Amino acid sequence: MAIGYRQMLDEAEAEVRSVSTEEGVALRAREDVVFVDIRDPRELAREGMIPGAHLAPRGMLEFWIDPESPYHKPYFAEDKLFVFYCASGWRSLLAAQVAQRMGLRVASLTGGFGDWRRAGQEVTEPEPH
Template sequence: MNKNYKDLLAAAHAVIETVPTDKAMGMLKDDNIVFVDLRDRRELEREGRIPGAFHCPRGMLEFWIDPESPYHKDIFAQGKTYLFYCASAWRSALATQTAQDMGLTPVAHIAGGFSAWKLNGGPVEDVSAK
């Protein structure tokens, strides 16, 4: 193995912005910020999500960002700041680096992920099962 997950995370953290949880909470009402939840649907239904967050499963991120992809989502072409999160900030760190490498800017992720958000008393909205 040339690189393990810790190596990949360290490389991502060297080039991305990490927003502290309390600062992210203060950004929630900002219309120029798009909170992007990268967790899978089961996690959302079990744990809830940050109110108003856009759900983008991690496996679809590259396809939804790329305007040339048949799966492109217009939300990624709005010229806003994209704030990614997952459960523990591992997937979001890698996703932030990928989005940045693809040219989506500005992008950042939430330190500690959704777990830290809840632990620090951040608001959570329920997500009903499909």
């Protein structure tokens, strides 16, 4: 029997640490934490991103994490906490679950970039076209 997205999110919530925007602000100041934006590059072009975050589009995440992949990104091999975020927190929760299963220490930013921006936190503005 197939499961729906809500069940997938519930299972991920049971496995993955979630952090609020306030916790995220404190974590961002630490050297042992990497923020990972999994949104589509078009979303970043429209909305900006959290300063210092790495872009890892959701469709490439597993390949970028795996050191055996030709697409591996070395920052994923660092012994750090990876805080994943997307627009609202759903995609990043599922991405964090996958990354955790692949051996990373992870957290998911509850409410995603949307809550971050609404809270008045620092963002890099998109480049004008």
